[in-house]
Amino acid sequence: MTPGINAKELLNAMQEISSSKGISQDVIVEAIQEALKKAYFKYSGDDTDSIIRVDFDTQTGDIKMFKLKNVVEEIQDDVFETDPEEAKEQTGQDYKVGDVMEIPIDMSAFQRAAAIQAKNVFKQKLREAEKQIIFDQYNDKIHDIIIGVIEKVEPTHCLIKLNNTYAYLSKSNCLPNESLIPGRQIKVYIEDVDRKAQGAQIVVSRTAPGFVKRLMEQEINEIYEGIVEIKAISRIAGLRTKVAVYSKDINVDPSGACIGPKGSRIQRVISQIGGERIDVVNYSDNPVLFIADALKPANVIGVKLNEGEKTCVAIVPEDQYSLAIGKEAQNVNLAVKLTGWKIDIKTEADAEELNIDYQLVEDVKIMEDAKRRAPKIMVKVPVEEEQKEIPLAVQEESVMTKQK
Structure with a gap:
């Protein structure tokens, strides 16, 4: 046994570490083997490319070390190879080509400093093993x-x-x-x-915005059950958050389901983030409707889109302008982050003076509601040599477009 390392103490330490830290004995044994190899190379002066094997008996705590060499007919690299004649000289045993020669290492030659080195490396390996366990446990979370x-x-x-x-x-x-x-x-x-x-x-x-998202999943059943989906979220922590929600069920009001009667549901979330304000708005694939809802509580009457640059102008009544911008521009900045559109706010008077041509939100809403509620009746129309099914609602929209 290496001076300075007591077999019984080592076994007891292994059992304690394994139970208290949750580290398997295999990992601990590997750490001990690696520690002793490093100590050997540091104090023996042997070539660090040499192949060293450490045998550790987990029942007794006994440790044996061997230097290994492949037995070959002609030596090309004396660090890894030996021939039968040299092998017999070193060990007194007969070897044939293809065998592996094991040279026992006299561990009594290790100085106490080597034992200390081994202990230090062992501690380092244990720290690495602990970190790996923590990583594996929490990385999925x-x-x-x-x-x-x-x-x-x-x-x-x-x-x-x-x-x-x-x-x-x-x-x-x-x-x-x-x-x-x-x-x-x-x-x-x-x-x-x-x-x-x-x-x-x-x-x-x-x-983090994700903190509010997870709290809403915990506190609002419709989100937890997948009836309502959080599509986007933007946050100025401690002040205000905007959350865009959506439901595939046309009979569900997603924002209403999240807010609850008299705000009771969303209040359960607000109480856990220091009273921070949360605006819950409805998500839409139609950018006009999404932008208009994202600027709530302001009433947006129209939106002009520049889809190429993903910028827009939102038109509001005169008395809604300050509300649309918000205190320290919080409302519009959060809406920009939520929608991914750069938003410029203009009043109706500004729009008229600048001759801005915009889409009325109410008109777009009526059209989108009709499309969403239209029954998907499948009809067959010829397309070249094959038959393709097209929803009736899509055909009607195509006809209306052509008539304009």
């Missing part, structure tokens, strides 16, 4: 919410205690003016799991 306990609050961050590790919550990822008190439970959103981090590997947030 990225973009999910977890509940932890506030362990320590620092000026720049706080540590959140999870079951077997810590999560890092920076001050920039905390809600403005929220009180973080050690010992209290807290919901956080996993943004990343960093396998190479020196400290806490799990990076969490309470300001």
